[in-house]
Ligand SMILES: Nc1ncnc2c1ncn2[C@@H]1O[C@H](COP(=O)(O)OP(=O)(O)OP(=O)(O)O)[C@@H](O)[C@H]1O
């Protein structure tokens with residue numbers, strides 16, 4: 001029962017967020033600062049995650065592809081495509097569930113239990129438009145950017161690992177990558193990024209906005225937000241693959 | 246005028262109070278008294294519809310606040326100033342900006358006029374030197390007073406104070422009481438004050454409401470309270486170091 005109750009409230013929150021998204025004046029300032037906090041501040045960790053994923057993938061793929069009849073550039077093709085379609089979006093999504101999701105749930109949860117949300121409402125503001133809308137909207141803008149950063153670093157990291165491990169020169173790696181490159185794959189990856197951004201921010205806003213019970217409640221909301229975000233990222237990843245591929 | 250009729254509120258199975266009937270004429274001050282946990286703050290949050298009752302009505306100027314559309318409710322809320330028990334300052338902005346906050350969104354005033362009004366309100370609560378201090382650097386009593394400055398900054402028609410003088414030294418308490426009297430006498434503001442300080446009750450209010458045994462146990466003017474034969478009210482007020490007469 002609890003799960004249906006929660007889902008109902010979650011949908012209600014989203015409905016109210018959509019309805020109040022016309023109040024640009026209320027959330028404009030927060031939207032800008034959220035883009036910085038969600039996007040710019042997350043760039044280093046996302047780039048790091050991307051680069052290491054690309055490097056590991058290259059080393060492991062070349063370890064698996066030992067046949068002399070397969071050209072070395074195939075390594076580049078496999079790595080680039082895996083990163084663009086799946087890994088850049090999912091790895092950065094999981095990292096951001098912790099980084100962005102936990103921050104949002106803590107912020108909103110603290111505001112809830114210290115009556116700051118009541119204070120916003122009591123002044124005559126729409127607290128959802130003030131707090132939830134800018135966070136979700138900022139993710140629509142910034143998650144694709146983060147995805148592109150992660151993918152670029154992943155490809156760069158892969159090429160570098162190929163060179164350092166002596167498997168193949170960078171030019172060969174990139175040639176393989178280009179050979180099988182489809183623009184559609186990028187569209188697919190970007191779609192995933194937007195969906196994951198929505199999943200993370202909407203779930204974390206929901207958990208934080210309805211937090212109860214002091215510091216302990218905020219801690220619980222934060223943990224739940226991060227865990228649920230991860231689960232729903234994986235689920236929506238599967239769903240998107242089934243629908244779009 | 247604020248009218249409360251047959252109000253009842255419970256959280257789950259826990260009844261807070263029922264049968265609450267109150268009238269607060271314009272320009273008058275009502276004190277809500279009662280033991281800790283008797284539901285004073287909860288009652289206050291019903292008046293601007295931050296909480297919804299199980300049954301009963303709250304009408305402000307003839308309008309049932311719980312039946313207003315959200316847009317109308319927000320317009321009504323802008324006529325209320327609310328000092329929360331824990332001050333509920335926004336911790337992401339400075340103390341000064343907390344007070345300026347409603348002005349920035351609800352007026353089109355130029356910056357210097359906003360600054361002037363904020364300084365005026367901070368002077369009223371004896372905090373003119375607060376400068377750009379963050380809210381985390383403030384003492385409990387200072388937070389209270391910043392919250393008070395924020396509540397009065399838009400010159401509301403109604404003011405609700407949840408324990409305005411708790412945690413303040415006697416001298417500052419007296420100054421805050423003077424401010425509350427000034428607001429209601431000179432600006433004809435209708436006020437509701439939750440307080441544990443009988444000295445304040447006698448000084449500032451015209452009416453008193455005593456919440457006890459999960460109901461409105463006693464209600465009347467201050468003069469009536471001085472001679473009331475209500476046993477529990479008498480023992481409650483006697484327990485305060487200030488005698489009624
Ligand atoms: N959001 C809530 N959810 C559940 N119970 C609540 C909630 N808010 C208040 N209560 C309960 O309602 C009762 C009244 O709380 P309230 O905060 O109004 O007390 P109070 O009279 O203001 O006390 P104090 O003088 O200590 O501030 C308490 O028993 C409290 O546990």
Ligand SMILES: [Mg+2]
Pocket residue numbers: 285286287330407
């Ligand atoms: Mg209280």
